[in-house]
Amino acid sequence: MKGRCRRGEWVEIHHVILRAGERSRDVPEDTQKVPLEAWIKGWAQSDAAVGEELEIETPAGRKVKGTLTETNPGYAHTYGPTVPELAPVSRELRGMLKEGKSRG
């Protein structure tokens, strides 16, 4: 079930490490206004629903508490769509090499 996890499942939790007022004085103003947040993945130590507090055991064996965000989290990053500005480069350069070599 998407909105819940069972004990022993691979999950992701979220927690706030530093609230907006607690941040380093060295960070710029826009960053001062937002909290320092963390997401960690590990194995659920109990059943929980998304948004509920949960303890996990991380791959390093640490026990960490946070709010459940996802069960069986994956990766959605891709190679992206063709970028029209970059797509012709290969053909242009191969043409340039061919022309240069035919001129000797």
Place this chain on the structure above:
Amino acid sequence: MARDLSYAAVMGRRGEIMKKALGVDYGEFLRGKIAFDYEGMMTKAAYSLDEVRRIQREVGVGDTPLLELKNVTDLVRMTSRPGYGARILVKDEAANPSGSFKDRRASISTYQAKKVGCPGVLAATSGNYGAAVASQAAMRNLKCIIVQEVFDSRHVGQPEIIEKSRKCEAYGAEVIQLTVGPELFYVALVLLEETGYFNSSLYSSFGIAGIETLGWEVARDVRERYGKDPAYVVVTHAGGGNVTGTARGLRKAGAAGSKVIGASVDLSGLHMASDRDFNRKSFTTGHTGFGVPFATWPDRTDVPKNAARPLRYLDRYVTVTQGEVFFVTEVLASVEGMERGPAGNTSLAAAIPLARELPEDEIVVVQETEYTGAGKHPQAQLDFARQNGVTVQRGDPSENVPGKAIVIPERFDQLRMTEMDLDRMRRSYMRNAVERGALKEVSADEVQFLAEDSRLTPGSVQAILQELGVKVV
């Protein structure tokens, strides 16, 4: 009694946490307010070149192929004055176990962690180094935690960094994905205290000693194959370790005549710790946002004395644009059959205009490549830039504006570089030394240190100190 985990309290314990997490007492090397015994630290708190080679062979790191880029060299010669256009070679560091030269660094710190009996290793990095530490830890049966800066406050992450999170997790590491901010270092300190892990810092003497083999192998392989030393060795420059380790290795091989040229992507105007700017940059490493501050003041890291000291070794420092690096990434794939990068191709982008300066019989070495993958790819990164309001267009690279416009060159001959003023950076280093050390007066020994550390003459150091109101006693 529970530890005080407030930001101020943890940062206050920084020195003792680091001493324990590295097993190095930096006090032993300090000489005065600013000066320290750099070579002493690199000898006593590290390993010799032979030892590093042995350790790296145990884990399949190093001895990567050195490849001649014949078609790129032809393209350079077609766009150079007659008789000019040096041969360009590339050290295919993507052939290391985790796909980048960072395995060289990680192999030594992980070896040290195992040797001193630490249960695990920790690194705070959003770059390839995380994967390298995770991979080395897996080989040596150590636990591993990687702390990364991944998201802005909208929970939107750079595809390049998300790929690096995935890779660390694939190697069995615990990955802590954070929002933007230098407090990732605070998180690392809290965890080092909690776990007793070894601090696999990018900037320890162990890490830097690990890169020396790269420069040493370049000199050995070029000599063996071409009977001469490279004229230029071009190094992607960010935190300074790549420049420092490579240059030290070249010197250890006796290639004193090879010029070490740092290259960074120009990201001037973007603030590295800004929540807003974070996703407006399309490079997360190899850029001026690290390259300039780390050169002009190396001791801003997680170790008391940084072993990466680029001003000591840089003969020149040049910048290229984001669009040029994406373009040469396409060049490398389409005419050389090598899909690598993009960030690691920063030095290749610079090597092209640099090779045009030299006669055809000279050699320019690009000393690294890195693996490519989903997210860590020109298409993914340019698409992401567009989604974050950055314009992507073809044109002259001079139209590039960091965070606003990425310009893909229209032609190969438009690839250029901008020379950075190293003397200005040396003066900036001196200002930082005076301010950070709160210097009022310095000894002759400290003048000597500042001269070596900035590659200024002792006379120039004294003149600059005088301008800054510091007395030499």
